[in-house]
Amino acid sequence: MRTKHETPILVTRSSLPPLEEYVEMLKPIWETAWLTNMGNYHEELKAQLKAYMKTPNLELFVNGHMALELTLQAMNLSGEVITTPFSFASTTHAIVRNGLTPVFCDINEEDYTLDVDQLESLITEKTCAIVPVHVYGNLCDVERIQEIADRHHLKVVYDAAHTFGEELNGKGVAEFGDASMFSFHATKVFHSIEGGAVAFRDEKLKDLLYQLKNFGITGYESVEYVGANGKMNEFQAAMGLCNLRHLDGEIAKRKVLAERYRERLGGIPGIRLCREQPGVRSNYAYMPVVFDGFSATRDQIFEKLKAFNIFARKYFYPCINSYACYRDQFRAEDTPVAQRIASQVLTLPLYADLPLEVVDEICDIILEQ
Ligand code: T4K
Numbered sequence: 001m002r003t004k005h006e007t008p009i010l011v012t013r014s015s016l017p018p019l020e021e022y023v024e025m026l027k028p029i030w031e032t033a034w035l036t037n038m039g040n041y042h043e044e045l046k047a048q049l050k051a052y053m054k055t056p057n058l059e060l061f062v063n064g065h066m067a068l069e070l071t072l073q074a075m076n077l078s079g080e081v082i083t084t085p086f087s088f089a090s091t092t093h094a095i096v097r098n099g100l101t102p103v104f105c106d107i108n109e110e111d112y113t114l115d116v117d118q119l120e121s122l123i124t125e126k127t128c129a130i131v132p133v134h135v136y137g138n139l140c141d142v143e144r145i146q147e148i149a150d151r152h153h154l155k156v157v158y159d160a161a162h163t164f165g166e167e168l169n170g171k172g173v174a175e176f177g178d179a180s181m182f183s184f185h186a187t188k189v190f191h192s193i194e195g196g197a198v199a200f201r202d203e204k205l206k207d208l209l210y211q212l213k214n215f216g217i218t219g220y221e222s223v224e225y226v227g228a229n230g231k232m233n234e235f236q237a238a239m240g241l242c243n244l245r246h247l248d249g250e251i252a253k254r255k256v257l258a259e260r261y262r263e264r265l266g267g268i269p270g271i272r273l274c275r276e277q278p279g280v281r282s283n284y285a286y287m288p289v290v291f292d293g294f295s296a297t298r299d300q301i302f303e304k305l306k307a308f309n310i311f312a313r314k315y316f317y318p319c320i321n322s323y324a325c326y327r328d329q330f331r332a333e334d335t336p337v338a339q340r341i342a343s344q345v346l347t348l349p350l351y352a353d354l355p356l357e358v359v360d361e362i363c364d365i366i367l368e369q
Contacts, residue, residue, distance in 0.1 A: 064183025
């Protein structure tokens with residue numbers, strides 16, 4: 001007889017370095033009393049991440065959202081931006097908060113990233129950029145997106161929040177498009193408590209991004225831009241440095257769990273898993289499962305798991321073009337695949353220290369009638 005977990009099993013659980021390791025990192029902060037505003041750890045983390053992510057240009061931010069919002073600001077865009085409704089709120093909010101107009105493109109059935117077959121039909125003379133999302137760590141069709149963007153002279157800014165450390169045929173994911181934003185939130189494969197970064201192609205953005213995250217200050221007596229406060233502090237950077245040391249081991253543990261989910265749930269009629277992408281070194285960020293014609297609906301499975309104190313999440317439901325804050329501005333029916341997948345998808349618990357037996361238990365609960 002299966003029993004309810006005493007402590008809830010949540011969709012994820014932050015990875016933490018050994019406490020002593022982090023405490024050791026705090027000592028220099030106490031000695032110097034330098035807590036934020038681009039301190040030593042900030043610079044050290046930036047250098048290490050450039051190497052890890054194989055990217056020459058990178059700026060750190062207080063969180064992924066500010067990284068995206070300020071990158072769009074730095075590009076000085078105006079008009080329409082084509083994006084996906086199947087993402088976290090941040091993607092579209094970053095566009096709208098820059099005074100830009102989102103235009104929603106539907107997603108494909110295979111990996112839930114932008115449907116590139118529809119993309120070009122949405123381009124108008126007002127389009128200035130494309131903001132695709134490598135959702136769940138699934139890479140977009142970067143080649144076709146770039147080819148379309150080049151033909152229409154559009155910027156491409158990837159929301160790569162879920163894609164830290166991934167590679168396509170040995171190429172770091174940070175190398176695609178004009179810029180890519182990464183989230184280092186506590187719930188991510190790699191985190192700095194809160195945090196984020198943007199990798200970018202045009203070296204000229206370097207100073208501008210640095211200034212925009214510091215109120216637009218360009219010198220002791222000059223403020224040239226209407227910037228924001230997007231700085232990563234030293235406590236965040238110290239956590240990032242610690243976590244980076246353990247990252248490869250964390251990803252390896254996630255891989256074992258993700259493979260077990262695939263083994264147990266793959267090939268079951270009515271259950272769809274994302275297609276594994278050839279040439280991609282995955283970070284196993286999320287475990288999305290689509291219930292389409294299964295004996296139970298997504299919502300029934302969600303409740304079934306909840307009865308055992310297991311909390312999967314409906315990432316990303318509802319679609320952004322159905323949010324109350326965007327009421328009457330968009331037609332959710334224009335992106336039918338996104339609407340459908342959002343109503344069928346459940347992201348199952350996946351984190352490095354999740355016991356393999358719990359993965360089996362989750363699969364048993366899903367599969368038993
Ligand atoms: N673009 C995309 C595609 C994104 O997914 C995100 C963030 C962004 C942009 C923006 O990046 P950031 O500005 O956040 O860096 C969570 C995260 O807060 C958010 O970062 C993430 N996406 C989103 C997908 O998930 P919630 O509202 O679901 O978080 P919450 O508090 O319900 O936490 C989820 C689970 O994580 C909890 O059940 C337990 C675990 N958890 C949570 C926290 C806060 C921990 O283990 N430790 C923790 O400290 O948004």
